[in-house]
Amino acid sequence: MNLKEIKDLIDLVSEKGLAEFEIERQGFRLRINCFKETPAPAPAPVATPLIISAPIPPPSELSTATPERKLLKPETAASTGSSAAEHATETGGAAGETLHTIKSPIVGTFYRAPSQDSEPFVKVGDHVDSETVVCIIEAMKLMNEIQAEASGQVVKVFVENGQPVEYGQPLFGIKV
Numbered sequence: 001m002n003l004k005e006i007k008d009l010i011d012l013v014s015e016k017g018l019a020e021f022e023i024e025r026q027g028f029r030l031r032i033n034c035f036k037e038t039p040a041p042a043p044a045p046v047a048t049p050l051i052i053s054a055p056i057p058p059p060s061e062l063s064t065a066t067p068e069r070k071l072l073k074p075e076t077a078a079s080t081g082s083s084a085a086e087h088a089t090e091t092g093g094a095a096g097e098t099l100h101t102i103k104s105p106i107v108g109t110f111y112r113a114p115s116q117d118s119e120p121f122v123k124v125g126d127h128v129d130s131e132t133v134v135c136i137i138e139a140m141k142l143m144n145e146i147q148a149e150a151s152g153q154v155v156k157v158f159v160e161n162g163q164p165v166e167y168g169q170p171l172f173g174i175k176v
Helices: 003-016 074-080
Strands: 020-025 028-033 089-091 098-103 108-111 133-139 142-147 152-157 170-175
Antiparallel strands (some): 089 098, 133 142
């Protein structure tokens, strides 16, 4: 077979939409695999749940609460990991404090300090502003600095140093 015949076969295979073609002639073997490029599917839209927070009633009112009404204290929500702690803001206790949750913007490995010998970027009790770097997430050998996104005091660290994190996973709780 000459080059022109091979080109013609390639054109014919792609024209007919064949995925694979093989020919053997006089000790010469030719195999053509067509890998069609398909457009990447559009990412599915992410639904953001609507959170309506209400202050926790005093214990005297708890006994009169209807069964449909679920009451969840902020510290309980933070420990469950899959409830209100995953949302960007929460209503605090009776004092009306707001807890801002810093979430992981990417999948990777969570680091509290720039190196093993260094102090953590922030500790519980530290005051941060929106530009303060609170941690690093390593993804594909790239170190991504994560900023606080809100001003306030660090009150909770949800992830241990060196642990893998998922997209949207809570990292820090900031009392705004």
